[in-house]
Every structure is written in C-alpha cells, then in structure tokens.
Amino acid sequence: MKRKPRTVPTSAFSRAIRSRAEEGLLTVQPRMGFAKPKNMRAGLLKVKALGIPVAGTITLDSYTRVGDHEGALNALRQGHDLNGYPLVSYGPDVTSQMLSGVEDATFPIQLRHGSAFPLQIVSAAINSGLTSTEGGPISYCLPYSRRPLKQSATDWAKACEILSTNSRAGVHVESFGGCLMGQLCPPSLLVAISVLEGIFFKEWGLKSVSLSYAQQTNILQDIEAVKALQALAYEFLVDIDWHIVIYAYMGVFPETAIGIQALMYDAVKIAVEAGAERLIVKTAAEAYGIPTVEDNLASLIFSKKCAERIAKSESRKFTDGTDSAVYKESRALVEAALNSAEDITTALVCSVESGRLDVPYCLHPDNLNRTRTEINSQGRLKWASVGNMPLPRARKDRIRSTSSREFLMTLNYMRNRYDNLSREQLEEDYGVLSEITLKT
Amino acid sequence: MLIDNQERVGNIPTTSAWDCKRKARKPRALIGTIASDSHTWNLIFIDLLLKELGFHTMNLGPCTPLSLFLSSFVNFKPDMIIVSSVNGHARSQAPEIAAKLKLIGATSRLVAGGKLSTGPEGNIEIRNELQLAGFHAVFFTDDSIGEFTKYAESIKSAIVS
Numbered sequence: 001m002k003r004k005p006r007t008v009p010t011s012a013f014s015r016a017i018r019s020r021a022e023e024g025l026l027t028v029q030p031r032m033g034f035a036k037p038k039n040m041r042a043g044l045l046k047v048k049a050l051g052i053p054v055a056g057t058i059t060l061d062s063y064t065r066v067g068d069h070e071g072a073l074n075a076l077r078q079g080h081d082l083n084g085y086p087l088v089s090y091g092p093d094v095t096s097q098m099l100s101g102v103e104d105a106t107f108p109i110q111l112r113h114g115s116a117f118p119l120q121i122v123s124a125a126i127n128s129g130l131t132s133t134e135g136g137p138i139s140y141c142l143p144y145s146r147r148p149l150k151q152s153a154t155d156w157a158k159a160c161e162i163l164s165t166n167s168r169a170g171v172h173v174e175s176f177g178g179c180l181m182g183q184l185c186p187p188s189l190l191v192a193i194s195v196l197e198g199i200f201f202k203e204w205g206l207k208s209v210s211l212s213y214a215q216q217t218n219i220l221q222d223i224e225a226v227k228a229l230q231a232l233a234y235e236f237l238v239d240i241d242w243h244i245v246i247y248a249y250m251g252v253f254p255e256t257a258i259g260i261q262a263l264m265y266d267a268v269k270i271a272v273e274a275g276a277e278r279l280i281v282k283t284a285a286e287a288y289g290i291p292t293v294e295d296n297l298a299s300l301i302f303s304k305k306c307a308e309r310i311a312k313s314e315s316r317k318f319t320d321g322t323d324s325a326v327y328k329e330s331r332a333l334v335e336a337a338l339n340s341a342e343d344i345t346t347a348l349v350c351s352v353e354s355g356r357l358d359v360p361y362c363l364h365p366d367n368l369n370r371t372r373t374e375i376n377s378q379g380r381l382k383w384a385s386v387g388n389m390p391l392p393r394a395r396k397d398r399i400r401s402t403s404s405r406e407f408l409m410t411l412n413y414m415r416n417r418y419d420n421l422s423r424e425q426l427e428e429d430y431g432v433l434s435e436i437t438l439k440t
Numbered sequence: 441m442l443i444d445n446q447e448r449v450g451n452i453p454t455t456s457a458w459d460c461k462r463k464a465r466k467p468r469a470l471i472g473t474i475a476s477d478s479h480t481w482n483l484i485f486i487d488l489l490l491k492e493l494g495f496h497t498m499n500l501g502p503c504t505p506l507s508l509f510l511s512s513f514v515n516f517k518p519d520m521i522i523v524s525s526v527n528g529h530a531r532s533q534a535p536e537i538a539a540k541l542k543l544i545g546a547t548s549r550l551v552a553g554g555k556l557s558t559g560p561e562g563n564i565e566i567r568n569e570l571q572l573a574g575f576h577a578v579f580f581t582d583d584s585i586g587e588f589t590k591y592a593e594s595i596k597s598a599i600v601s
Contacts, residue, residue, distance in 0.1 A: 062476035143478070146501055183481075361484055363480055365501075403488070404489040411485070
C-alpha cells in the first residue's frame, strides 16, 4: 500500500523524538513525580545527565488528577507525602523556577497526569512553560474516573483548544488509548481507541500527537498491533505529526530479577522491531512500590542497551501491518465509531454508551462492561465475549463466570510466566541478559 | 398467627420456618476505595472473592466519592464495608471515611487493605492509625487475601448464627 509521507514534526517534543528515530535511536522515558519542587528538579536533572536519548517526565499526584487541589495542599501541610507533583496547587511561578534551564532541544519533558479533568492541569502546564502532555477523552475517563464521559470529552475538547491556541513552541499530546485498564484487553480495542483519540486531537486543532500501545501477553501479537496502529495512523492522521509510544507492561509485574529484566527486554524488543519511536519504561520496583530516581535511571540505561543490541541483530521482516487480524478488527472498530455520528466527540461518546466500544472489566457507569478477555494457549489475548462491538462473535460468546482464583491467575499471568522462565527459554530468548544487567 | 403458611405454636414459629429465615439472609458487603484512587483490579477481585464466599456485593468502583459511600451505606445496609486502596494515599484519605460513617451511625464492620502508604515501611504504624480512626481490621501483609477471607467468613457466620 502506497503511503503518504509523514508530516514533519510540529512540536519541540516531537522534533527531539523523531530526529533520534531517524538515526535509529529509541527514546526511553520514565514515569517520575515528586511532591517537592527541589526533588522534582533533581530527578529531572539526573535523567538529563544520563546523556542518552531520553525524555523527562513530570507525573502529577492522585489528588491533582481528580481535581482536588485543596486535598493535595492539605496532605502536604499534614506532612504526608504525595505520589506525584501537584502542578496546579503550586502555581506557574514555582514550576517555572523548578524547570529553569532544565528542558532543551536534547531533553524534552512531558507532563503525565492521567486525569479526566484536564482543564486546570493543561492551563497550569501552559503557564508554567510545559508543552507536552498526554490523556484523551476516553482513555483517562473510563478506566480511571467516574466522571460522565460526555463531560470528560467536552473538557478534553476545550483542553485541546487551550493547548493549540496558547503555545508558540507547538504543543504535543499523547493518547493513552493504547493502555486503558493496563491489562486484559485484546489489542484491537487498544489500537482503535488510540487512533480515535488521535483523530479527536486532530479535529480539535492539535498538530502534533503520539499514539500509545501497552505491552501485553504475546510479543508477536503486540508487534502486529503496533504495525496496525501505524497503518491506521498513516491513513487517518494524514496531515499531522505523529509517532508511536510503547508502554512497558502495566499489569502485575514479576518479582524476580531475571523475570523483571526479561519483561523489560521484551518491551524494548516490541518497540524496536515494530519501529516505535519512544518507550516508557518500568522499573525493578514495580512489584513493591513507587520507584526511586535510581530505579528509573537503572531502567533507562538498561533499556537503552537492550535497544542497541536488538537494533543490531537480525530483525524480522514485517509487512505494512494491514494483513493481521488485529488490523482488521481495529479498523472495523474505528470505522464503526466514526460512522456513528457527524462529529468526533459525539461519535466517541455514543460509541462507548452503546457498547460499540466496550472496555473489558471497566466499571465506569458509561461503559457497558459486557466484553471479556481470555488468554489462549499461545498467550494471545482473545475476546471471550464481544458484547455489542462490531466484531465476529467469540467462540463461546458469553460472560463465563470466572472464579476469583482464576481471575487472580489471569491477572498474574505475566508475573508467573516471567518469574518462571526455563533455562532453555533464558538461553534462547534472553541470552543477551547475561551481558546487559539491570543495576538495582 | 401464621408465618409463610407454616403452623405455629403460640407466637413461636416452628423450627423449620425459623431455619428458612436464617438461611435466606446473605451477608452484604460494600466495596469501594478512596476518592483519589483510580485502580480497579483490586476492587474486581474482592468483589469476585466475596461473591464466592456467599456475600451479596455492591462495588462502587474507582475514585469512590465519600458521599457515595454514605448513601450506599444507607440504601444497601452492608454488614461489612471494604476500603481497598493501592495508590498509597489511604493513610491520609481513609480516616475520613471512617469518621463520616460513624457520624451517620454506621455499625457495619469497616476494613481497609492494600498499599496504604507511599513506601513499604511503617505498615504497622498505619494499621494502628487506621484502627484508631475507626477501622475494625486492616490487611496489608503478604497473606492479606487469606486473612481477609477468614475475616469475611467470620462475619458471615456471625450473621447466620
């Protein structure tokens, strides 16, 4: 299939990422958020000082994400630590000072927040000099909020307008659609929502976006999904600047050193072999708590070394991504959603409310929650029930009642697999780990 | 006087009618989290587990507003209320749930569990704080699921007996 060439980067963030990609370099990025400005600054500077292709992150705390800026301040006053940076509570001067001299062309910074209430956050970001963020009308509302989808979508439309009219440097927004609940979702829905949110951003005036995809249970399936995502981006995001970001596995993480490293290695493999531009890493601390700066630095270096090795080795030849089952399913979901209404906002809201897009296990009141997932014998994610979605009915299309024990095992599938790799598997698939280790 | 068309002796129902009424009542559990916690898997798992143990459950979902806990208590009349949180903020946000429930006269067993602070240390201190605040039990050890299961079963037996 002949593709139109991609639009040149239109934001500082994207410029840094895509120029490295042109040289065959994957950008790696941590999640990182500290309550005190001096700690946040120190963390950012330490990441920058690594001198590798990296992006910095400011992650906001949970109070700020739900719009409880008073709550954030109260918690701080009571001496409780926050699990992120309370951007809105601090005001733009504190944050501008915190950032002074930190961001430049070699060190782009992204604000990560996971909020279905983006307006104050986005305004605070712009006023503080930040130009890159993430989210989306569906992806942060359904899994992580109870706010009505209509309201979240309306606010995200306004947020896009604020971003696109107020920044001279060019803003960038990444869709979280490739992650949603973090696990137990067949790739076609992740790809579809990522693309649909990209279209939403484009319709609301943004010129520079990225589409996400989170590592799941089968590497080949994941690479097919990323290729499908690229194919759909080429088709639907023709006149805007886009790139792909991979999230290392966001479900229950392995506990052993080998398991952790093998899983992280596979995340890099998916990114490099599928041709994604950026990777958000996980750390050795994942199973235990919030990572320290040192945990993150070690992960970034480890992932970079893995990327170098994988780029050198013989890569599989992949097609243009339009021949996989994932692509066909994703396309069906995207088209059905786009055809459901004249404007993208109504299309997204109606599609979710009618179950044409239905996130499995998601308890949000606007999500139909009739779809279900199973992991087949090859470790591929499959639909156990497609609910109302315009997809072929699953083999046994009913919500089979899962026992709590089975459910826990499914949640722990990746941990159990990676913590129990056989010697043969380690030698065959992860031999390079004997040379590259994660320094904890 | 008759109850359910069973024969009665005076005002005391026969043993079989009394047994029917005892067995008919399922214990009720209300499941939620703190207002800032957006995680769902823990809530889904607890919901499944309690259903298997024979509870009638109501799952309020992530980012549970305090007002929803209170109104659900009034409408659902749970025997046990579970606050499950994994984002590290329960230490500062859970006590208010206990305080407000006490204000409206809730007598349900109130328990908390999960990742209750931002670091692995100090769990016992946090448990003590939460118990002082009004939580009857706090589950945070490696065997939380086992301990919680036993606790839930004891609540169930207390209702039936």
